[in-house]
Amino acid sequence: MLSANRSLGLSKKESSKKSKSRKSIILGAAVFTLATAAFSFVLRADAPLTAADYTRDPARMLEAYRHVEAASVSDAEEQLLHEKHYMSHKMQPIFPTKFAGTALTVLLKKEENKDPNALSGMLAAIDSGGPGSVYVMKVEDGEDIAGMGGLMGTAMFARGFSGAVVDGGVRDLPQLKKIGFPVYSTGPVPSTSVSHYRFGGMNIPVDVGGVRVNPNDIIVADQDGIVVVPKAQAADILILAQKLDNSEHSMYPFIEKFHSIVEAVKQFGRI
Numbered sequence: 001m002l003s004a005n006r007s008l009g010l011s012k013k014e015s016s017k018k019s020k021s022r023k024s025i026i027l028g029a030a031v032f033t034l035a036t037a038a039f040s041f042v043l044r045a046d047a048p049l050t051a052a053d054y055t056r057d058p059a060r061m062l063e064a065y066r067h068v069e070a071a072s073v074s075d076a077e078e079q080l081l082h083e084k085h086y087m088s089h090k091m092q093p094i095f096p097t098k099f100a101g102t103a104l105t106v107l108l109k110k111e112e113n114k115d116p117n118a119l120s121g122m123l124a125a126i127d128s129g130g131p132g133s134v135y136v137m138k139v140e141d142g143e144d145i146a147g148m149g150g151l152m153g154t155a156m157f158a159r160g161f162s163g164a165v166v167d168g169g170v171r172d173l174p175q176l177k178k179i180g181f182p183v184y185s186t187g188p189v190p191s192t193s194v195s196h197y198r199f200g201g202m203n204i205p206v207d208v209g210g211v212r213v214n215p216n217d218i219i220v221a222d223q224d225g226i227v228v229v230p231k232a233q234a235a236d237i238l239i240l241a242q243k244l245d246n247s248e249h250s251m252y253p254f255i256e257k258f259h260s261i262v263e264a265v266k267q268f269g270r271i
Contacts, residue, residue, distance in 0.1 A: 048242075051235035061238060062132055062218065065100040065229070068241045070222045073229060076240035081233065087209025087226040090186050091165065094173050097182035098222040101134035101162030103213050107200035108147060108168070108193060110140040121199035126152060128202070131160035134219040138206040139168025143186045145193050150175030157181040165219060165226060167208040168193075184226055 054061035065073070074086045106125050111118075122137075129135065135156055139147040148164060150172030156164060163182040169189035170176070176183055203215040211228045213219075218229035229237055247268045255261055 051239050054235040054238060059132075061235060062100060062102065064238055064242070065218055065220055065234075066098070068220070068238065068245050070220050070224045070227045072241040072244040073220045073227045073237060075244055076237045077227070077229070077233075080237060080240060081230075085211055085228045085230070087165075087184075087211050087228070089225065091167070091184045091209040091226055092187065093182060093184050093221070093223075094170065094176055094188070095182070096223050097163065099134070099162040099182055100218060100220045101132045103136045103215060103217045103219050103228075104129045104133045104202070105204060105206045105208075105213055105215050106135065106137045106202050107204060107206050108137065108139045108142065108197040109200035110142075110196065111198045112196060113198060114195065115198070118195075118198040119193065121202060123152070123155075125202040126155050126159070126161075129156070129159060129161055131162075133159075133161045135161055135164040135166075136206065136208055136213050136219065137164070137166045137168065138208050139166065139193065139197065140200075142168030142193075142197075144189050145169055145191050145196065146171035146189050147185070147193060148183070153181045153183060154179060163219075163221060165208060165221070167206075182221070184221060 049060070049064075054064065070086070074084070077083060077085045104125060106122055108119070108122065126135065133156075135148070135152075137147045139145055145168055147166040147168035148170055153164065153172070153176045157179050161181075164184070166183065166185040168185060169187055169191065170183050170185040171188060171190055171192075173188055205212055205214050207213070209226060213228050214231070216231050218231065218234050220227045220229060
């Protein structure tokens, strides 16, 4: 009887060991699977994307544009398109900023009027936009006219716009700064467009800051200025802009170490 009990006790211990062993194997396999998946994800995430990848995924392309410098985008356009697509230095931000998004264009035509609905289309355009939109407005002869202010900026902010670019004035800067909504314009002015302008259309080609902007072009803005990226060439321009960014950022430590910009340019071919 004692022998049987001992035998039974040994069997329980062996069974427990086997159970623990099986659990360890299962746990180890699960950890290995997760680690492999994570490693594979990292490899895929770190792999450079091609123009075709970005064309298939516009949201990813737009996100990538938020991480490149406007100067590199401008250089890439000159190299690929042999054209200049940057706006005039007169277009200045109300505070230092960086954003990218797709253009929602609006035109205001100069016209004295008493029509209470003359600018209703301008407001409807805001309500048609959403996350990632950039409100791009042309105010005819509007350097001393506020094309937008705090109310419009608050509405854009609430709808997730990336920012606004107004070829004309802007007002209500305290409110815009309070909510942190970025706006480029020709400068702050206290005036109004009400009774002096009429809505001329939305999502039409407009000339803003000396550059033609078409609906859904990509707007890239930072402290160096604003660049307009034609939608049709956006993926190729992004790829080259990323390469130019990488070259320039690699040059900074090289220059700091060797104290020579001449050698840096020889090494990286970027200036």
